[in-house]
Amino acid sequence: MRASQKDFEDAMNQVKLLKKDPGNEVKLKLYALYKQATEGPCNVPKPGVFDLVNKAKWDAWSTLGNLPKDSARQNYVDLVSSLSSSPEPSSQVEPRADEKPAGYETLVVTSEDGITKIMFNRPTKKNAISTRMYEEIMLALKAASEDKSALTVLTGIGDYYCSGNDLTNFTDIPPGGVEEKAKSSHILLRNFVQCFIDFPKPLIAVVNGPAVGISVTLLGLFDAVYASDRATFHTPFSALGQSPEGCSSYTFPKIMGSAKATEMLVFGKKLTAGEACAQGLVTEVFPDSTFQREVWTRLKAYAKLPANTLRVSKNIIRSREREKLRAVNAEECITLEERWQSEDCMNAIMNFLSRKAKL
Numbered sequence: 001m002r003a004s005q006k007d008f009e010d011a012m013n014q015v016k017l018l019k020k021d022p023g024n025e026v027k028l029k030l031y032a033l034y035k036q037a038t039e040g041p042c043n044v045p046k047p048g049v050f051d052l053v054n055k056a057k058w059d060a061w062s063t064l065g066n067l068p069k070d071s072a073r074q075n076y077v078d079l080v081s082s083l084s085s086s087p088e089p090s091s092q093v094e095p096r097a098d099e100k101p102a103g104y105e106t107l108v109v110t111s112e113d114g115i116t117k118i119m120f121n122r123p124t125k126k127n128a129i130s131t132r133m134y135e136e137i138m139l140a141l142k143a144a145s146e147d148k149s150a151l152t153v154l155t156g157i158g159d160y161y162c163s164g165n166d167l168t169n170f171t172d173i174p175p176g177g178v179e180e181k182a183k184s185s186h187i188l189l190r191n192f193v194q195c196f197i198d199f200p201k202p203l204i205a206v207v208n209g210p211a212v213g214i215s216v217t218l219l220g221l222f223d224a225v226y227a228s229d230r231a232t233f234h235t236p237f238s239a240l241g242q243s244p245e246g247c248s249s250y251t252f253p254k255i256m257g258s259a260k261a262t263e264m265l266v267f268g269k270k271l272t273a274g275e276a277c278a279q280g281l282v283t284e285v286f287p288d289s290t291f292q293r294e295v296w297t298r299l300k301a302y303a304k305l306p307a308n309t310l311r312v313s314k315n316i317i318r319s320r321e322r323e324k325l326r327a328v329n330a331e332e333c334i335t336l337e338e339r340w341q342s343e344d345c346m347n348a349i350m351n352f353l354s355r356k357a358k359l
């Protein structure tokens with residue numbers, strides 16, 4: 001039986017009572033179905049490329065094409081009902097007794113076999129790191145640092161490991177203008193990188209596909225990096241009018257020597273997984289066909305080692321460098337705050353957005 005007008009109105013009221021924010025993608029879907037059910041197909045003019053919120057709403061509504069009003073109403077009611085019956089709509093994994101309920105919008109976090117796995121979960125955006133995702137990664141790392149697991153792993157859902165900073169973060173300009181945005185981004189970045197510098201247990205990257213920007217630079221702060229042979233490593237900072245972060249201005253020359261670090265960080269040379277391994281950034285490369293099986297078998301074995309001892313040994317290695325890394329992080333963020341206000345950077349962001357909008 002088709003949903004009635006009353007079912008539709010009840011569902012609209014239920015949305016207001018949801019205990020958890022269902023996340024932007026679901027909210028856009030709800031918006032689109034509501035508009036389709038009440039007004040029919042989208043025939044209003046497309047908002048401008050920099051009017052990001054209204055453009056996203058318009059895109060979501062238009063993708064419904066000629067879906068009949070009563071089907072849209074039914075889909076809306078079904079979607080709301082699935083949200084109301086699911087206590088953790090954004091988490092794909094049942095939390096175990098020793099986990100705090102996560103409720104992340106941009107991550108999936110699991111904890112089993114002594115391993116806390118933090119998975120980037122924006123596959124349609126190649127796991128680009130939105131402002132919310134920076135915040136959630138910091139929260140997830142804090143929780144992982146306090147839980148009982150021996151190891152913490154970061155990996156990506158979908159075909160990418162991570163495409164770096166979400167370049168649309170720069171379009172959300174506050175009333176204080178670009179200067180205020182650059183200042184707040186400086187603070188966000190410094191705090192974010194600090195979480196990696198200070199993380200107290202072995203931190204492993206399972207690089208399942210291409211990695212870009214900050215997701216590459218941070219690898220210098222991990223304790224081991226396992227990569228699929230499909231992965232690539234790219235830091236196109238100069239093309240973006242930006243400068244190295246994630247302590248890479250210090251860790252990369254130390255890991256691979258200054259000439260190789262310059263090729264990556266200054267000239268933006270993209271490395272294959274094999275090249276990144278030869279240069280010491282990656283611990284080991286596996287064929288993509290056996291990557292997941294081989295890596296998780298190995299990590300499960302490592303996670304059986306005594307967790308406290310792993311912490312102690314990691315700490316003694318990191319303690320030699322911690323103060324230096326903090327100072328490098330602070331300096332890189334000061335330089336970036338200035339870069340973000342430069343013409344080179346603004347032009348690069350505009351170019352990305354224009355390409356995205358196919359202008």
Ligand SMILES: CCCCC/C=C/C(=O)SCCNC(=O)CCNC(=O)[C@H](O)C(C)(C)COP(=O)(O)OP(=O)(O)OC[C@H]1O[C@@H](n2cnc3c(N)ncnc32)[C@H](O)[C@@H]1OP(=O)(O)O
Binds near residue numbers: 125163168189
């Ligand atoms: C506040 C702290 C700042 C920290 C400083 C950090 C700096 C960095 O990380 S610099 C590196 C920034 N990243 C990039 O420059 C990558 C930009 N993206 C790309 O070049 C490409 O999207 C790609 C090579 C990653 C993938 O290309 P392709 O396979 O052709 O896929 P699409 O381009 O169609 O991507 C699908 C979808 O995802 C969106 N997207 C991908 N990456 C980003 C990103 N970094 N920021 C924002 N959006 C991204 C892309 O725009 C597509 O979106 P739709 O058009 O809406 O489908």
